[in-house]
Amino acid sequence: MEGSLSRIEVNKYERNLINRQACLLIHGTDCMVCGFSFESKYGPIGKEFIHVHHLTPVSVLGENYRINPAKDLVPVCPNCHAMLHKRNPPFTVEELAKIIEEHN
Secondary structure, three states: OOOOOOOOOOOOOOOOOHHHHHHHHHOOOOOOOOOOHHHHHHHHHHOOOEEEOOOHHHHHOOOOOOOOOHHHHEEEEEHHHHOOOOOOOOOOHHHHHHHHOOOO
């Protein structure tokens, strides 16, 4: 039934907010796939809102991997982020941008 309570257990991979901020300083806050800007669309409430995508899934990196925000992370809008993860391994930013281009 919808709304029924069920208990689940999951693994959660920690994210570092410093890496996120460095990614946004380096790459900006527009989606690297489609170019969407939350600030342009929504004004002040959209400022700095964007997902940050790991180009290599965190689950593959291992505990001792040191993230390079310039090379390992990219800002993507939530829609593109979901589409990147529609397959395993995820689509690359370039693959998804090409898919969008071909369908527009």
